Amino acid sequence: xxxxxxxxxxxxxxxxxxxxxxxxxxxxxxxxxxxxxxxxxxxxxxxxxxxxxxxxxxxxxxxxxxxxxxxxxxxxxxxxxxxxxxxxxxxxxxxxxxxxx
Amino acid sequence: xxxxxxxxxxxxxxxxxxxxxxxxxxxxxxxxxxxxxxxxxxxxxxxxxxxxxxxxxxxxxxxxxxxxxxxxxxxxxxxxxxxxxxxxxxxxxxxxxxxxxxxxxxxxxxxxxxxxxxxxxxxxxxxxxxxxxxxxxxxxxxxxxxxxxxxxxxxxxxxxxxxxxxxxxxxxxxxxxxxxxxxxxxxxxxxxxxxxxxxxxxxxxxxxxxxxxxxxxxxxxxxxxxxxxxxxxxxxxxxxxxxxxxxxxxxxxxxxxxxxxxxxxxxxxxxxxxxxxxxxxxxxxxxxxxxxxxxxxxxxxxxxxxxxxxxxxxxxxxxxxxxxxxxxxxxxxxxxxxxxxxxxxxxxxxxxxxxxxxxxxxxxxxxxxxxxxxxxxxxx
Amino acid sequence: xxxxxxxxxxxxxxxxxxxxxxxxxxxxxxxxxxxxxxxxxxxxxxxxxxxxxxxxxxxxxxxxxxxxxxxxxxxxxxxxxxxxxxxxxxxxxxxxxxxxxxxxxxxxxxxxxxxxxxxxxxxxxxxxxxxxxxxxxxxxxxxxxxxxxxxxxxxxxxxxxxxxxxxxxxxxxxxxxxxxxxxxxxxxxxxxxxxxxxxxxxxxxxxxxxxxxxxxxxxxxxxxxxxxxxxxxxxxxxxxxxxxxxxxxxxxxxxxxxxxxxxxxxxxxxxxxxxxxxxxxxxxxxxxxxxxxxxxxxxxxxxxxxxxxxxxxxxxxxxxxxxxxxxxxxxxxxxxxxxxx
Numbered sequence: 001x002x003x004x005x006x007x008x009x010x011x012x013x014x015x016x017x018x019x020x021x022x023x024x025x026x027x028x029x030x031x032x033x034x035x036x037x038x039x040x041x042x043x044x045x046x047x048x049x050x051x052x053x054x055x056x057x058x059x060x061x062x063x064x065x066x067x068x069x070x071x072x073x074x075x076x077x078x079x080x081x082x083x084x085x086x087x088x089x090x091x092x093x094x095x096x097x098x099x100x101x
Numbered sequence: 102x103x104x105x106x107x108x109x110x111x112x113x114x115x116x117x118x119x120x121x122x123x124x125x126x127x128x129x130x131x132x133x134x135x136x137x138x139x140x141x142x143x144x145x146x147x148x149x150x151x152x153x154x155x156x157x158x159x160x161x162x163x164x165x166x167x168x169x170x171x172x173x174x175x176x177x178x179x180x181x182x183x184x185x186x187x188x189x190x191x192x193x194x195x196x197x198x199x200x201x202x203x204x205x206x207x208x209x210x211x212x213x214x215x216x217x218x219x220x221x222x223x224x225x226x227x228x229x230x231x232x233x234x235x236x237x238x239x240x241x242x243x244x245x246x247x248x249x250x251x252x253x254x255x256x257x258x259x260x261x262x263x264x265x266x267x268x269x270x271x272x273x274x275x276x277x278x279x280x281x282x283x284x285x286x287x288x289x290x291x292x293x294x295x296x297x298x299x300x301x302x303x304x305x306x307x308x309x310x311x312x313x314x315x316x317x318x319x320x321x322x323x324x325x326x327x328x329x330x331x332x333x334x335x336x337x338x339x340x341x342x343x344x345x346x347x348x349x350x351x352x353x354x355x356x357x358x359x360x361x362x363x364x365x366x367x368x369x370x371x372x373x374x375x376x377x378x379x380x381x382x383x384x385x386x387x388x389x390x391x392x393x394x395x396x397x398x399x400x401x402x403x404x405x406x407x408x409x410x411x412x413x414x415x416x417x418x419x420x421x422x423x424x425x426x427x428x429x430x431x432x433x434x435x436x437x438x439x440x441x442x443x444x445x446x447x448x449x450x451x452x453x454x455x456x457x458x459x460x461x462x463x464x465x466x467x468x469x470x471x472x473x474x475x476x477x478x479x480x481x
Numbered sequence: 482x483x484x485x486x487x488x489x490x491x492x493x494x495x496x497x498x499x500x501x502x503x504x505x506x507x508x509x510x511x512x513x514x515x516x517x518x519x520x521x522x523x524x525x526x527x528x529x530x531x532x533x534x535x536x537x538x539x540x541x542x543x544x545x546x547x548x549x550x551x552x553x554x555x556x557x558x559x560x561x562x563x564x565x566x567x568x569x570x571x572x573x574x575x576x577x578x579x580x581x582x583x584x585x586x587x588x589x590x591x592x593x594x595x596x597x598x599x600x601x602x603x604x605x606x607x608x609x610x611x612x613x614x615x616x617x618x619x620x621x622x623x624x625x626x627x628x629x630x631x632x633x634x635x636x637x638x639x640x641x642x643x644x645x646x647x648x649x650x651x652x653x654x655x656x657x658x659x660x661x662x663x664x665x666x667x668x669x670x671x672x673x674x675x676x677x678x679x680x681x682x683x684x685x686x687x688x689x690x691x692x693x694x695x696x697x698x699x700x701x702x703x704x705x706x707x708x709x710x711x712x713x714x715x716x717x718x719x720x721x722x723x724x725x726x727x728x729x730x731x732x733x734x735x736x737x738x739x740x741x742x743x744x745x746x747x748x749x750x751x752x753x754x755x756x757x758x759x760x761x762x763x764x765x766x767x768x769x770x771x772x773x774x775x776x777x778x779x780x781x782x783x784x785x786x787x788x789x790x791x792x793x794x795x796x797x798x799x800x801x802x803x804x805x806x807x808x809x810x811x812x813x814x815x816x817x818x819x820x821x822x
Contacts, residue, residue: 002246002298003140003747003820004354006104019674023103023741025666026674030223033249033363042104044301044354045745047193047243048221049250051363052301052354056102059353063107066327069334070116073123105744111731111805118805143820147749149806194746194819204487211491220671220746220819326804442814443493443500453747453820463808 004046006054009039020045104353108325109148117330118153124337125155133159133289134336135282135426137275138296139166139454140324146463148326158333161426162459164278165296167242168195168452169424170378171271173412177201179240179269181407182400183214189232190269191225192240194218195452198445202412222254229258229266238400241268246298248272248389249363252370255395267400270390273376275299276307277387281378283315287427292336294329295321297351302367304359305347312345323351370395377411379448380421420447423456430457437461495542497708497754498813522641523564523704526634533634535570537561540627546589549663550679553626554593556756558600558608559684560707561630566686567703567759569640569693570632572604577628578612582621593624604684606630638693642721644701649790650768651726652761654688654775655681655783656734657711661753661817662742671746671819677738683757683780692761695774699764706758709813712751714760715798716812722762725793728800728810732787747820752813762790 007020009031016032022045031037031050043050125132136142142162145151154160164170180201183190190206197207197218210216215235219225222239229237241251251272258266275296282288295308300321308319318339322332332350339345349355369392376388391399401408414420417435422428430436430449440446442458449455453462494500510518517525524537541557558575565572577597581590601608659681666673685705692700702722706714711733719726735743735750743750757780763771768786775781788800798810 002138002244002296003745004246004298004301005741005744022745024677024738025741025745026676027672027745029221030250030253032253033360033366035362042102044298046246046298047250048223049253051246051249051298051360052356054104055353059102059104059107062323062328062331062350062352066108066113066117066331069120069331070113073116073119109803111803114804114806143747147802147808148804149800149802149808150804152806153804197818207491207493208487208489211489218819224672326802326806441499443498443503444487453818462811462814 002046004044004051007043007045007050009037009041009043009050012037012039018050020050105325108323108327110327114153114326114330117327117334121153121158121330121334121337122155124334124341125157128157128337128340131157131159132337132340133161133291134294134333135161135163135290135292136294137163137165137279138294138299139169139452140296140298141294141322141329142166142456142459143454144324144326144329146459149463150326150329153330154333158337161290162423162456163282163293163426164378164381164424165244165275166449166452166454167244167247167271167273168199169420169448169455170273170380171196171199171242171448172377172379173201173414174409175269175271176205177203177412178401178408180204180206180209181409182238182269182404183209183216185404187235189215189217189228189235189237190240191217191219191228191237193242195454196240196242199448199451200445202409222251223257226254226258226263226266229263230261233265236265236267238267238269242271244273244275244296244299245302245367248367248371249302249360252366255370255391255398256366258398259395267398267403268391269400272371272389273378274373274387274389275303277384278378278381279308279311281381281384281387282425283311283317285425288425290317290426292318292320292340292345294332294336295319295347297321297323297355300349300351300355300359302360302363304355305349305357308347312347316345318345319347321347321349321351321355323354378424379414380424415446418447420449420457423449430460433457496813496817498713502812522568524568524570524630526568526570535565535568535632535634536629537564538627538629539564540625542622542625543664544622545667546593546623548667548680550659551682551756552593552596553624554596555600555682557626557628558597558604558606559682560756561628562604562606563685563705563757563759565630565632566684566689567705568634569638569689569703570634571690572606572630572632572686574631575601575606575608575628576610577608577626579614580621580625580627581613581615582623583615583618585623590624600684604686637697640700640702642702642718645718645722645724645762645790646701646764647724647790647792648765649701649762650765650786651715651728651788651790652763652768652771652775653706653711653733653785653787654685654759654761654781655757656736656739657706657755657758658735658739658743658750658753660756661710662739662750665746665748665753666742673742673745678742681755681757685757685759685780688759688775688778688781691774691778692763692771696763696767696771699767700771701762701764703759703761706755706760708754710750710752710754711758711760712749712798712810713813716796716810718760718762719798720796722790723795725791725795725797725799726788727791728788728798730800730802732785734783734785748817751810752817765789
């Protein structure tokens with residue numbers, strides 16, 4: 001429902017606007033929904049607004065997790081516990097709140 | 102890191118697919134997963150992910166396409182507004198072809214109405230600045246991802262004393278819709294793939310009731326093929342473990358607390374209201390109305406006489422059931438015959454994110470098999 | 482059975498997709514029916530005193546008139562010349578009709594005409610007749626151009642979808658979607674900066690003649706991918722040949738900015754227009770050599786093999802996606818609209 005694409009902040013302008021690079025296409029978008037963005041940072045852009053900062057460290061960890069899950073395909077069943085791909089709780093702030101009962 | 106290509110690697114997808122097959126086998130019964138968001142529906146078809154999912158995993162397409170859930174009467178209202186002299190109606194592209202009662206916005210434009218397709222609410226605002234002698238109506242649709250942008254445009258319009266900028270508001274929020282789906286008697290869903298970009302804004306807390314009260318896993322997912330496969334894996338693991346929870350697969354973008362500034366501007370400009378959804382009926386507190394200080398910008402108030410009474414779906418159209426996940430597009434007698442993307446009758450055929458359009462565009466043959474099974478199980 | 486026709490023409494009727502085909506089949510063909518029109522090719526080939534005369538016509542209505550990598554004038558020359566070329570014809574002459582909206586700056590018209598002159602020289606054709614009409618302000622979008630092209634098909638050249646065989650390979654002369662993306666980015670309301678996003682408007686006759694000269698008989702059929710993009714051409718060719726096509730998405734080059742813009746707008750580059758790309762179906766044993774040959778030409782540097790012809794349901798184009806799944810390609814339906822929210 002909500003198409004957002006990764007973009008890199010190229011230049012910050014007054015009035016909370018910024019020029020972003022969306023895979024070689026440039027456009028001015030609003031950065032008013034994010035605290036203190038910096039040039040060079042990656043953000044997710046939706047309908048002319050940067051709505052999230054993209055976290056490279058998290059992206060790498062997700063890819064690593066993906067590789068571990070993919071490797072499960074060839075393990076004999078007995079060796080797969082504890083499962084490395086088990087979803088972690090949603091994060092420190094939500095550890096109590098959003099994880100299961 | 103480009104945050105997209107890395108999550109499309111086909112060899113990894115193939116291995117993930119094999120892991121999924123193992124997990125599904127271990128569960129040993131069919132699993133019905135609703136992808137709430139139309140973006141996920143689109144990605145599943147575009148990347149042909151059905152081929153990579155185990156046969157016992159059935160995807161059910163949820164109501165997360167704002168174009169699809171907008172009631173016909175509101176679309177008709179947009180058409181009528183566009184046909185008023187002096188009005189410029191601005192809209193997102195995918196709303197152009199949805200039929201109202203008389204015609205669609207694209208057809209209204211063909212007959213002379215000033216309808217403009219824009220990329221952002223800020224573009225509509227700019228048109229209002231450039232045409233002080235005209236009234237610019239922004240057809241504001243969308244879920245929480247899109248709402249902050251509209252809220253920001255409203256706030257800017259007020260700050261600049263722009264009096265010719267109005268909203269035709271049909272914005273909705275996801276959590277009440279999930280509750281309605283879980284409460285509906287004919288719906289059978291084992292787990293949810295949570296909407297990634299809505300969750301960027303609202304965080305994880307609003308889904309807690311799904312796991313706690315209804316005991317269904319929610320995994321908030323990114324939109325690349327590996328993201329979706331990974332999320333299905335996490336769901337299957339939760340089902341195996343018997344411990345449903347809200348988890349985030351799309352960790353590179355989603356923070357548990359959401360986006361504070363976006364939530365603030367939404368809160369400042371909009372308040373909850375009961376809202377009619379196409380296919381789901383009226384859901385309490387699932388829509389957003391302008392708060393009193395901004396209510397003079399509400400096109401429904403300024404042009405109150407133009408809103409038609411509620412309009413039922415066209416005869417035979419099963420969009421409603423498709424949106425609830427109890428019917429699949431091929432179950433509908435109009436699908437692919439009277440209703441095609443060229444001449445859509447139902448909303449789900451219009452937006453590229455609608456389930457019917459996705460089935461139609463991306464190969465009815467490949468989708469037909471799992472689809473028929475989903476329908477069967479959903480009705481059982 | 483078809484969906485409801487509203488009883489008036491929509492923009493989508495001109496998008497080159499399904500509605501355009503409906504209009505041709507239901508309205509034009511019944512009125513004008515003859516054996517040449519019935520073939521519904523990019524051009525008609527008529528025998529005339531021992532010569533096979535190739536004729537085609539095309540009208541150009543692009544907004545804006547000038548876009549990165551081209552303008553309406555270049556488009557009007559190459560579009561028509563390419564329709565002749567992919568049929569195996571040697572393009573020779575063009576006519577040009579100008580429908581000008583009152584108020585168009587003479588300088589803009591001069592630039593367009595100059596550009597046409599250069600394009601005609603490059604494509605090796607002469608513009609030998611023309612017409613000018615002016616409509617009142619508001620009744621045209623600055624400038625519309627119609628061109629009609631005439632050429633001849635050399636003896637021995639036989640091309641057509643009927644010659645396509647299972648096992649043949651599918652070849653594309655370069656990255657796809659550039660023109661559609663370059664124009665879309667400039668459309669009012671979208672406001673994207675388009676540095677690096679350049680239309681692929683180019684003449685194809687050189688590539689075509691090179692292929693035909695090097696591999697006589699092994700080139701089965703060619704089409705230029707225009708409105709409706711690569712996917713629509715593939716479906717049309719598969720349908721016309723009665724064969725099934727198998728395509729590999731990973732083999733299809735889409736340039737970075739084109740892909741970027743398409744991702745932002747949620748549209749599919751496989752359905753975005755090209756104006757200088759052709760699809761050729763060639764025998765498998767010459768496929769690699771044909772690609773190598775095309776790559777020696779500036780407009781064919783990124784030529785690629787994207788798939789094969791298979792036995793299977795006629796008209797079915799199945800694509801293996803980058804993620805390893807499969808997806809069926811269909812004709813473009815309606816306008817491609819940005820999918821934003």
